[in-house]
Amino acid sequence: MVGGGIGGLACALALHQQNRDVTVFERRDRIEGRGTALGMWPEALCALDAIGLGERVRRTGVAQQEMRFRRSDGRTLARLNVGRLERRTGDLPVLISRAALISLLRDALPSALVRTGQPVGPADVADLCAEYDVVVGADGIGSAVREARFGAAHRPRYSGYSAWIGMVPSDGEVSQEIFGRGRKFGVTPAEGGLTNWYAPIRVPQGGLGDDPMVQLRELFGDWCDPVPSLIERSAGAEILNYPIRYLAPRLPSFVSGNAVLIGDAAHLMTADLGQGACQALADGVALGTRLAKSPDPEPVLNQYDRERRRPSQRVATAARLLGAFTLRPGLSNLRDLTFRAAGTLTRHEPRPSRGANTASASVSDTGVRTK
Ligand SMILES: Cc1cc2nc3c(=O)[nH]c(=O)nc-3n(C[C@H](O)[C@H](O)[C@H](O)COP(=O)(O)OP(=O)(O)OC[C@H]3O[C@@H](n4cnc5c(N)ncnc54)[C@H](O)[C@@H]3O)c2cc1C
Structure with missing residues (x-):
């Protein structure tokens, strides 16, 4: 296994649980996660159940009931009742920090199976393939295994936007995305009374400034709550600069x-649908459980490719289209209209009576600003 991230650890665990030999090569000195809160959707929770971690993730994270889409002036465009998913799948998405x-994942795997501080370069891949029955490239964005086997033409491309992301103590925030021209601000709760926020901005590659607070105040300082207060509470905390990329051209296998x-x-995607880690878990568990059961890897690898490639590539395409639609400045009005129409069409809750005190005092359920 090359890479001890989300997909690699899940795959290694699936193999280890069936008593198959597995070694994880991780370039970093320690296995640990930084950064954003991840939304675990039912497909990912199902994969986590298969390796015995679903309940722990549900207990650790925060269940997501609702997602709001708003304009920067506070007007609600749509509310997605995520709770409906529970009726269909028996599960709510869970928000959990990376x-x-x-x-x-790390604690469920014996540490002796993980070799940290072991970067694998493209030139090492042929030797690994000669030594091991199967070499799994779980090495993320700049995959050495991908480069060695499929060439450098399939590489990460810049999406046209980069995100500042941060995490602050702040309990009870509602999951929401707030739209402006060429930028948006996303908020999701995470475990332990933390709130994760992300602020994708259309800029040329490398174009985010050096000082996040200066730029965040300038671009989002006059937006509706909770944007300015989350930004101010982030002063002095770690704020990550994340160029958003996707893989192109997509892989033929x-x-x-x-x-x-x-x-x-395999399918680096933009963050717009919050699905990259979910797909990595689905891949890792599908591959690991099947490899563990079969004495012959070849048919398993072909079956994995048949079952996982098209669906995951479709998710990547959808994420990219959504990113373009929500962040291209010329499409702002159409975007707002579309979300508003979708919000109206999918609204199923009774309207609150006039003067009723809703969860968000500043925004009514009908999309009319009441602040
Ligand atoms: C802002 C943002 C928000 C996101 N939000 C969500 C979300 O809500 N839900 C969701 O599902 N996804 C989300 N994602 C996507 C998600 O983070 C990734 O898709 C996911 O981490 C991919 O998992 P992975 O195992 O493939 O790669 P990674 O988790 O990146 O792991 C790769 C591992 O390989 C190691 N490695 C790399 N190169 C080598 C090498 N040459 N040799 C050895 N080891 C190597 C790395 O150190 C790392 O440990 C988001 C991404 C971003 C940027």
Whole structure:
């Protein structure tokens, strides 16, 4: 296994639980996660259930009931009742920090199986393939296994936007995305009374300034609550600069000989649908459980490619389209109209009576600003 991130650890765990030999090569000195809160949707929770971690993730994280879409002046465009999913799938999405998810995966795997401080370069891949029955490229965005097996033409491309992301103590925030021209501000709760926020901004590659607070205040300082207060509470805390990228052209196969790709190595996608880690878990568990049961890896690798490539590539395409639609300045009005229409069409809750005190005092359920 090359890469001890979300997909690699999940795949290694699926193999180890069936008593199959597995070694994880991780370039970093420690297995730990930084950064954003991740939304675990039912497909990912199902994969986590298969490796015995679903309940722990549900207990650790925060269940997501609702997602709001608003304009920067506070007007609600749409509310997505995520609770409906529970009626269909029996599960609500769970928001959990990357650090907590990585810890749960890492702690479930015997540490002797993980070799940290071991970067694998493209030139090492042929030797690994000769030594091991299967080499899984779970090495993320700049995958060495992908480069060795599929060439440098399939590489991460810049989406046209980069995000500042941060995490602050703040309990009870509602999950929401707030739209402006060429930028948006997302808020999701995470475990332990933390709130995760992300602020994608259309800029040329490398174009986010050096001082996040200066830029965040300038671009979002006059937006509706809770944007300015989350920004101000982030002063002095770690704020990450994240260029958003996707893989292009997409791969014709996830398998080359006895090497196979999972997660971002296989289908790096923009963050717009919050699905990259979910897909990495689905890949890792599907591959690991099947490999563990079969004495012959070849048909398993082909089956994995048939079952996982098209669906995950479709999710990547959808995420990219959504990113373009929500962030292209010329489409702002159309975007707001579309979300508003979608909000109206999917609204099913009774309207609150006039003067009723809703959860958000400043925004009515009908999309009319009452502040
Ligand atoms: C702002 C933002 C928000 C996001 N929000 C969500 C969300 O809400 N829900 C969601 O599902 N996804 C989300 N994602 C996407 C998600 O973070 C990734 O898709 C996911 O981490 C991919 O998992 P992975 O295992 O493929 O790669 P990673 O988790 O990146 O792991 C790759 C591992 O390989 C190691 N490695 C790399 N190169 C080598 C090498 N040459 N040799 C050895 N080791 C190597 C790395 O150190 C790392 O440990 C978001 C992404 C961003 C940027």
